[in-house]
Amino acid sequence: MSWGGIRKGAGRPKQVEIRKNKSIRVFDEEWEIIKPVINLIKKNNKIGRDLLNKNKEHKIMVKDAQFINLTDKDITIYGKNHTTITFPKSGTVAFVKQQDNILDEACVDGCLFDIGKRIYTEVGNVPKPEENIFYIVPVIVAQQLPERDDLLVASNAIKNENGEIVAFTSLNII
Structure with missing residues (x-):
C-alpha cells in the first residue's frame, strides 16, 4: 500500500468560477454593513441571488403576455x-389602505392645523x-x-x- 502520490478524486475540487481579489477602502461602520451582504452572496442562497439579480439589467419577456x-x-x-x-x-x-396618525399641532399666522404621519397598512x-x-x-x-x-x-x-x-x-x- 502506498502513501501519497496522485489519486483520482483526491484534493480540493476545482471551481468553475474563480473569485478574484478586489480591494476597496471603507470605514469600519461601512464594512459592518457590507460584510453580511457579501457573505449572503458567497453562500449563493436565495437572498444572495436576489441581491445580485436586482443589480443586473432587468429584462422581461412580454411576448404573448x-x-x-x-x-x-x-x-x-x-x-x-x-x-x-x-x-x-x-x-x-x-x-x-392608509392611516394618518396625528403627531402634533401647528399654528401659522393664526391657522391651526395638525401635523401627522401617514402609514400604509x-x-x-x-x-x-x-x-x-x-x-x-x-x-x-x-x-x-x-x-x-x-x-x-x-x-x-x-x-x-x-x-x-x-x-x-x-x-x-x-
Whole structure:
C-alpha cells in the first residue's frame, strides 16, 4: 500500500468560477454593513441571488403576455411607432389602505392645523404573480410591493392643451 502520490478524486475540487481579489477602502461602520451582504452572496442562497439579480439589467419577456389594468381609468399608451393601445380598466382596482396618525399641532399666522404621519397598512386587490401576466397598478401600490416585477405603472404622461392626461409613453416597474 502506498502513501501519497496522485489519486483520482483526491484534493480540493476545482471551481468553475474563480473569485478574484478586489480591494476597496471603507470605514469600519461601512464594512459592518457590507460584510453580511457579501457573505449572503458567497453562500449563493436565495437572498444572495436576489441581491445580485436586482443589480443586473432587468429584462422581461412580454411576448404573448397579458396586461390587466387594476386602476380606475383606462390607460392608453402612445407607442414609438405612432400607434396607440388602450388597456381598459378591469373593474377591479388595486389599493393601499392608509392611516394618518396625528403627531402634533401647528399654528401659522393664526391657522391651526395638525401635523401627522401617514402609514400604509394593507395592499388589496393585487393578484398573486402569474407567468406572462402583468398588472397595471397605481404608483402607491407598486411602491408598497417593490419586489414584484409584474406590477407596472403608467409613466411619461402626454397631456392635451387643457392639461388633461390623454396617454402615456411607457409602463414602468418601480
